[in-house]
Amino acid sequence: MTDMEPRWLNGQERAAWLALLSVTTLLPGAIEAPLQQAAKLSLFEYNVLAMLSEADGEALPMSELAARTTASLSRLSHVVKKLQARGLVQRSVHADDARVTEAAITGGGMALIRELAPGHVETVREFVFDQLDGEDVADLARIGRKLVRGLDGAHWTLRPAERS
Numbered sequence: 001m002t003d004m005e006p007r008w009l010n011g012q013e014r015a016a017w018l019a020l021l022s023v024t025t026l027l028p029g030a031i032e033a034p035l036q037q038a039a040k041l042s043l044f045e046y047n048v049l050a051m052l053s054e055a056d057g058e059a060l061p062m063s064e065l066a067a068r069t070t071a072s073l074s075r076l077s078h079v080v081k082k083l084q085a086r087g088l089v090q091r092s093v094h095a096d097d098a099r100v101t102e103a104a105i106t107g108g109g110m111a112l113i114r115e116l117a118p119g120h121v122e123t124v125r126e127f128v129f130d131q132l133d134g135e136d137v138a139d140l141a142r143i144g145r146k147l148v149r150g151l152d153g154a155h156w157t158l159r160p161a162e163r164s
Helices: 011-039 043-054 062-069 073-085 107-127 134-151
Strands: 059-061 089-093 101-105
Touching: 011 043, 011 107, 043 059, 043 062, 043 073, 043 089, 043 101, 043 107, 059 062, 062 073, 062 101, 073 089, 101 107
Parallel strands: none
Antiparallel strands: 059 101, 089 101
C-alpha cells in the first residue's frame, strides 16, 4: 500500500456513478419481472434463447453462446441444462468438431421467444428508450461501448458488425 491519496470522485462523477449503480440495480428486475410472470424465465434465460434464435442455424457452440451472454461456461451449462429440461434448447456434439458442444434452440424455444419478444421489447422501450431522445441513445451506445471495452476489450459486442 502506498501513501498516495485515494482518487476520490468529484461531485459530477459521484452523481454519474450513483445513477449508473441505480440503473444496474433497478433495470434487470424491471425487465425480468414480465418474463417471470409470462414464462417463468429469468432475463439471463431469455437472453440465452434470444442469442440462439438470432444465430445462423439457430445454434451456437457453447463457448460462443457464453461470450454472447457474458457468462461463464459453468453458469451457461447449468442454465442450458435447465432450458433443455423444459424442451427449449438441445445440446449436441458439433457436426464439424466432436470436441465442441453446441446448443440449439428447439421449435418450442423459438415459439416461446416469438411469443415473448414483443412484450420484452416493449418493456425495454418503456424503461430505457422512452426515457431518452435520439442523442441520448447515441450517447448511451458510445458510453456503453467505452465501459465494456474497459471491462473486457474482447467482448463480443465490440466486434465489427457482421455483414449478411
